[in-house]
Amino acid sequence: MSICIKSLIKNLNIVIGCTIGCSYCYARNNCRRFHMTDDFADPAYMARKLRIMSNRNPHIYFLTGMSDFSDWKHAWREEIFNQVADNPQHAYILLTKRPEKISFQTNDNNVWMGVTITCDREKKRLDDLRRNIKAKHYHVTFEPLFNDIGNIDFEKIEWVVIGTETGKRKGKVEARPEWVLHIAEQAKAHRIPVFMKEDLLPVMGEDRMIQEFPEQFIQKTWREKSSKK
Ligand code: SF4
Numbered sequence: 001m002s003i004c005i006k007s008l009i010k011n012l013n014i015v016i017g018c019t020i021g022c023s024y025c026y027a028r029n030n031c032r033r034f035h036m037t038d039d040f041a042d043p044a045y046m047a048r049k050l051r052i053m054s055n056r057n058p059h060i061y062f063l064t065g066m067s068d069f070s071d072w073k074h075a076w077r078e079e080i081f082n083q084v085a086d087n088p089q090h091a092y093i094l095l096t097k098r099p100e101k102i103s104f105q106t107n108d109n110n111v112w113m114g115v116t117i118t119c120d121r122e123k124k125r126l127d128d129l130r131r132n133i134k135a136k137h138y139h140v141t142f143e144p145l146f147n148d149i150g151n152i153d154f155e156k157i158e159w160v161v162i163g164t165e166t167g168k169r170k171g172k173v174e175a176r177p178e179w180v181l182h183i184a185e186q187a188k189a190h191r192i193p194v195f196m197k198e199d200l201l202p203v204m205g206e207d208r209m210i211q212e213f214p215e216q217f218i219q220k221t222w223r224e225k226s227s228k229k
Helices: 026-033 047-054 074-086 124-132 177-189 198-204 215-228
Strands: 009-011 060-062 091-096 111-116 137-142 157-162 194-196
Touching: 047 074, 060 215, 091 215, 111 124, 111 157, 124 137, 157 177, 177 194, 177 198
Parallel strands: 009 060, 060 091, 091 111, 111 137, 137 157, 157 194
Antiparallel strands: none
């Protein structure tokens, strides 16, 4: 049995829209299908959703499920991170594909800044993440995985997520088990928790699936469950 990542991590899309334009973007399809905004290529700030963070029960919130952090305007970041600072009971996960365009610093111990990497030539994003974004915790998501990433510099990285392309895109690439294992083995050598997303189950098989979370996430989800008892 595999865990669906969404059962533990909640999407909180305070910004909807992205200027990057990936061909495989599911967020753009959902935005159009459910008419969330007029134009996905023009990111929109939904300030009214900030109040969701005031929930006293601890959650792990993924803040960039329908945006890229590089598109967040300065004023949006300020408001959102003020709310983050006021609500340390949660953990917050953010991702970008353009760390080279960002200059940002957070001292919040519950903020996890990361990059998405889909192929070997995008590995430089890890260097740009560590250089341009100062944070207490870093993570990396290899999704959708399009080839063998090769050797990876995992310095300061505390969580690794791996996923395959989903959906019905023409030319869709399914991750190969050896690509996934090459990442997972390197991460394990650095004692970094690895989470293979549920869509990798048919690729990897039950025996080779790894689904681990950082200790901070386990504590927060455990506290959430105990508070409901
Ligand atoms: S970076 Fe993410 S949100 Fe932006 S287009 Fe690509 S997949 Fe969609």
